[in-house]
């Protein structure tokens with residue numbers, strides 16, 4: 001086991017190579033956390049790790065894993081537990097999008113979305129429950145933060161498959177809270193509308209009118225400051241004006 005008693009909090013962030021995940025990793029590193037960062041592409045992860053440990057002085061481990069591959073996810077969870085021996089925050093951020101009307105989008109696309117956006121979260125939670133529980137015992141609380149989407153709360157045309165996976169992710173986290181929160185481990189879903197990352201670049205909405213990745217990261221960090229006695233099931237971040245409640 002790793003540095004269980006050094007007093008430094010440790011987080012595992014998936015989908016950390018760019019976008020919201022990279023911003024969350026940066027905010028956590030700046031706040032004094034040690035990190036495991038993961039995604040499929042090694043190069044941007046390595047660059048981020050060097051940048052964060054150089055700037056903030058914490059430890060940053062890189063583990064590549066495809067969220068569609070259970071074996072790779074199990075390895076990622078085991079690597080984090082071995083390296084740090086604690087998990088104060090599990091940030092389930094890796095995800096993919098897909099657009100198309102129900103009439104046209106093939107069911108196999110839904111299968112892939114489900115694997116990456118939902119099944120991966122289930123696998124990671126299952127693998128890391130023992131570490132989350134022992135961290136809550138040691139430090140008082142451990143948090144899971146899952147990046148869902150406003151489409152999982154308010155349906156949007158042509159985003160049925162994506163929205164259904166995000167609704168499933170929200171449901172998974174709610175059940176997780178029923179089962180685990182008495183032990184000091186609780187999950188919060190953050191459900192934003194369009195955020196200014198690569199994932200939303202296909203829309204006609206100007207990036208400067210979108211929620212920022214920093215907004216999501218600040219919210220994620222805030223969740224970690226809650227005690228074990230406060231369970232926050234979910235947060236919706238919506239764009240201003242007449243877009244309220246829409247992606």
Ligand SMILES: NC(=O)c1ccc[n+]([C@@H]2O[C@H](COP(=O)([O-])OP(=O)(O)OC[C@H]3O[C@@H](n4cnc5c(N)ncnc54)[C@H](OP(=O)(O)O)[C@@H]3O)[C@@H](O)[C@H]2O)c1
Nearest residue numbers: 015017018019020039040041066067095194195197199200
């Ligand atoms: N942008 C939005 O408008 C928006 C709105 C609401 C919710 N979200 C959610 O926010 C999360 C982050 O999205 P983002 O906007 O930051 O998107 P992004 O810029 O496309 O980044 C996605 C991240 O997930 C990783 N990833 C993608 N597929 C993966 C896979 N199969 N296995 C492992 N990692 C994978 C990517 O790295 P690799 O490609 O290197 O694997 C990357 O680090 C997603 O869950 C998304 O659904 C986004």
